[in-house]
Amino acid sequence: MSEIVNVAVDAMGGDNAPDEVVKGAVEAVCEDKRVKVFLVGREDVIRKTLKDYTYDADRLEVVHAPEVIETGEPPVKAILTKKDSSLVKCMNMVKEGSCDALVSAGSTGAVLVGGQVIVGRIKGVERPPLAPIIPNVKGVSLLLDCGANVDAKPSQLLQFAKMGSIYMESVIGVKNPRVGLVNIGVEEEKGNALTKETYPLLKNCPEINFIGNVEARDIPLGGADVLVCEAFSGNIVLKMLEGVSSALIGRIKAGMMGSLRSKIGALLVKPALKSTLKDFSTEEYGGAPLLGLNGLVVKTHGSSKAIEIKHSILQCIAFKEQDISRKIREQIVLED
Amino acid sequence: MSEIVNVAVDAMGGDNAPDEVVKGAVEAVCEDKRVKVFLVGREDVIRKTLKDYTYDADRLEVVHAPEVIETGEPPVKAILTKKDSSLVKCMNMVKEGSCDALVSAGSTGAVLVGGQVIVGRIKGVERPPLAPIIPNVKGVSLLLDCGANVDAKPSQLLQFAKMGSIYMESVIGVKNPRVGLVNIGVEEEKGNALTKETYPLLKNCPEINFIGNVEARDIPLGGADVLVCEAFSGNIVLKMLEGVSSALIGRIKAGMMGSLRSKIGALLVKPALKSTLKDFSTEEYGGAPLLGLNGLVVKTHGSSKAIEIKHSILQCIAFKEQDISRKIREQIVLED
Numbered sequence: 249m250s251e252i253v254n255v256a257v258d259a260m261g262g263d264n265a266p267d268e269v270v271k272g273a274v275e276a277v278c279e280d281k282r283v284k285v286f287l288v289g290r291e292d293v294i295r296k297t298l299k300d301y302t303y304d305a306d307r308l309e310v311v312h313a314p315e316v317i318e319t320g321e322p323p324v325k326a327i328l329t330k331k332d333s334s335l336v337k338c339m340n341m342v343k344e345g346s347c348d349a350l351v352s353a354g355s356t357g358a359v360l361v362g363g364q365v366i367v368g369r370i371k372g373v374e375r376p377p378l379a380p381i382i383p384n385v386k387g388v389s390l391l392l393d394c395g396a397n398v399d400a401k402p403s404q405l406l407q408f409a410k411m412g413s414i415y416m417e418s419v420i421g422v423k424n425p426r427v428g429l430v431n432i433g434v435e436e437e438k439g440n441a442l443t444k445e446t447y448p449l450l451k452n453c454p455e456i457n458f459i460g461n462v463e464a465r466d467i468p469l470g471g472a473d474v475l476v477c478e479a480f481s482g483n484i485v486l487k488m489l490e491g492v493s494s495a496l497i498g499r500i501k502a503g504m505m506g507s508l509r510s511k512i513g514a515l516l517v518k519p520a521l522k523s524t525l526k527d528f529s530t531e532e533y534g535g536a537p538l539l540g541l542n543g544l545v546v547k548t549h550g551s552s553k554a555i556e557i558k559h560s561i562l563q564c565i566a567f568k569e570q571d572i573s574r575k576i577r578e579q580i581v582l583e584d
Numbered sequence: 585m586s587e588i589v590n591v592a593v594d595a596m597g598g599d600n601a602p603d604e605v606v607k608g609a610v611e612a613v614c615e616d617k618r619v620k621v622f623l624v625g626r627e628d629v630i631r632k633t634l635k636d637y638t639y640d641a642d643r644l645e646v647v648h649a650p651e652v653i654e655t656g657e658p659p660v661k662a663i664l665t666k667k668d669s670s671l672v673k674c675m676n677m678v679k680e681g682s683c684d685a686l687v688s689a690g691s692t693g694a695v696l697v698g699g700q701v702i703v704g705r706i707k708g709v710e711r712p713p714l715a716p717i718i719p720n721v722k723g724v725s726l727l728l729d730c731g732a733n734v735d736a737k738p739s740q741l742l743q744f745a746k747m748g749s750i751y752m753e754s755v756i757g758v759k760n761p762r763v764g765l766v767n768i769g770v771e772e773e774k775g776n777a778l779t780k781e782t783y784p785l786l787k788n789c790p791e792i793n794f795i796g797n798v799e800a801r802d803i804p805l806g807g808a809d810v811l812v813c814e815a816f817s818g819n820i821v822l823k824m825l826e827g828v829s830s831a832l833i834g835r836i837k838a839g840m841m842g843s844l845r846s847k848i849g850a851l852l853v854k855p856a857l858k859s860t861l862k863d864f865s866t867e868e869y870g871g872a873p874l875l876g877l878n879g880l881v882v883k884t885h886g887s888s889k890a891i892e893i894k895h896s897i898l899q900c901i902a903f904k905e906q907d908i909s910r911k912i913r914e915q916i917v918l919e920d
Contacts, residue, residue, distance in 0.1 A: 384831065385831045385834065385835055398768065398775065398776040399776050399777060430820070432734065432815070432816055432819040432820075439734065439816070440734040440735050440816045441735060463823055464819065464820040464822075464823035464824045464827060465823035465824075465826055465827035466827065467824065467827060468824075468827040468828045468830075468831035468832070469827060469831055479768070480768055480775070480776045480817070481816070481817065481820055483768040483800065484766070484768075484800040484817055484820045484821060484824070485820060485824060486800075487799055487800035487801040488800045488801075488803065488804070488820070488821060488824035488825060488828065489824060489828055490801055491800060491801035491802065491803060491804040491805060492804045492824065492825055492828035492829060492832075493828060493832060494804075495720065495721045495804035495805055495864075496804070496828075496829060496832055496833075496864060497832075498721065499721055499860050499863070499864060500836070500857060500860050500861075502860075503856045503857060503859065503860030504853050504856050504857070506856050507855075507856065509852050509855075509856075510852060510853045510855070510856035510857075512849075512852055513848075513849040513850070513851070513852025513853035513854075513856075514849070514852075514853055515849070516845050516846060516848055516849025516850075516852065517840050517846045517849035517850055517853060518849075519843075519845075519846070520839045520840050520842050520843060520845075520846035520849075521836060521839060521840070521846075523839065524835050524836050524838075524839030525836075527835070528831075528832060528835060
């Protein structure tokens with residue numbers, strides 16, 4: 249039998265903290281016996297919320313942390329000065345090895361900085377990419393990098409491709425994942441200076457299944473399993489995906505309310521529409537792992553509801569059982 | 585009364601040429617008396633298609649061009665060697681002044697190269713941006729640059745902002761258009777080297793109404809009227825918009841076919857859905873102007889149907905009547 253996976257959860261992070269975070273943690277613990285959650289934050293507040301639920305108390309502990317890092321705070325300063333914040337405590341639990349992973353819906357900047365400064369990079373990893381799992385019509389893809397550090401180098405994009413492949417295969421379960429370089433055309437010579445230099449590196453890397461350039465139009469169609477790009481482009485891809493989906497859905501819903509005929513129709517299609525939109529929501533697939541660290545750091549949407557928190561926690565099980573950190577270490581060290 | 589606007593139309597360009605191109609040209613001529621179209625391409629083929637329509641023959645001429653530039657051809661070579669191609673003929677008609685504008689659904693590369701090499705840039709314009717009109721929930725925005733030349737300079741982005749503002753105000757009719765810099769965060773200090781250098785240039789430019797950075801998420805919500813970015817990012821924005829829309833719509837339609845209940849509902853909501861999707865289709869708004877040239881060059885989708893060709897032709901009327909080339913010339917020369 250596999251051993252318990254210990255996950256520190258930032259109970260104070262995100263727009264819906266602590267209620268939805270606590271709820272998601274309870275649901276994760278109830279759904280899978282392999283996981284133990286440490287809810288980190290203001291103990292009185294967390295305990296008060298926990299009262300509403302029944303769960304296996306052996307696998308859900310509360311760890312007191314009096315301070316909270318707010319969304320607007322400068323990340324570096326917050327990480328360095330708020331030692332008693334829920335996020336920094338979570339980071340330290342991973343660093344010290346009492347937890348295998350942490351999940352936070354808090355400030356992206358603080359999670360990125362804390363991951364690098366406290367949890368620390370695996371030796372040889374140049375830049376840890378933030379890698380959200382995004383839906384497409386066939387399933388999901390891993391998009392990396394979507395972090396705060398832009399203007400990446402070709403060697404960093406090569407590492408993203410390797411780490412992304414490992415995660416996609418071992419955690420998400422996609423065999424021999426297809427790696428695509430996000431570009432403005434499919435031909436090898438297309439793109440900007442960065443993609444032109446990166447293309448041959450990916451093409452000549454034996455550890456990955458590189459399928460060439462992928463145009464943004466093919467991303468929602470499932471054109472690749474692992475989408476490699478620097479963070480500026482990754483951010484545009486991710487936010488366009490979210491923005492177009494929500495704009496279009498809002499428009500469709502409003503359009504259906506325009507006449508009695510379509511109102512009746514809307515009632516009839518509602519369940520089908522709901523399930524379709526659920527499949528295409530970025531919130532259904534757990535948070536974004538920050539890869540290449542000495543432990544797993546998962547950033548979920550600031551607006552996370554319980555379901556995303558739950559998925560993010562459960563994602564940590566495969567991460568540990570599949571020993572992703574060792575696999576990344578081996579591949580990155582191999583190349584040096 | 586305003587004088588006639590002469591538009592050269594590449595009858596052989598695009599996936600649906602010549603049928604849809606000819607149809608669109610006829611519709612444009614029938615819809616607006618201010619326009620005269622020159623259908624350029626293989627005369628026999630065009631005349632055969634034209635037989636099916638009635639129109640004012642004084643305002644629709646056929647110009648014979650025996651050669652065709654295919655989509656896959658290297659653009660520079662095609663433009664330089666195929667002097668008798670429909671596209672090169674159109675370009676020359678604009679250059680020589682017998683036409684005010686040209687519309688082509690042919691090879692993007694060839695249109696971009698031909699625009700610069702044959703029609704020529706307005707003095708002082710560093711790079712002519714390709715500027716598609718994209719839908720958002722409130723109306724439309726102009727996205728520039730989406731051309732083939734990536735890695736633009738800050739000074740070029742400033743020119744994009746000025747030319748885009750002129751086009752949006754004078755052709756599309758948006759008063760004092762809000763200019764946004766496409767970026768990964770709204771704060772001034774966010775972004776990559778290019779956006780950080782461009783921000784102060786836009787902020788200090790008195791001719792435009794700069795509203796700051798715009799995140800990709802806000803683009804479909806109508807966050808700005810003129811969206812400024814370099815072409816790699818612009819391409820991702822445009823293709824994500826198209827890709828997510830088509831993926832989501834396909835998914836919704838398939839979802840509705842899943843049960844008898846939703847099939848009946850689908851029938852009832854169909855008209856409302858159709859009109860909503862029409863509003864959100866990139867094909868409803870005419871093609872993308874290539875700005876900053878000595879005449880108007882409009883590139884429409886390769887898959888253009890008659891409606892897009894028609895809109896693209898009609899777009900040329902305001903371009904001429906509002907004397908956009910003069911306005912651009914004045915603003916660009918002013919700064920030198």
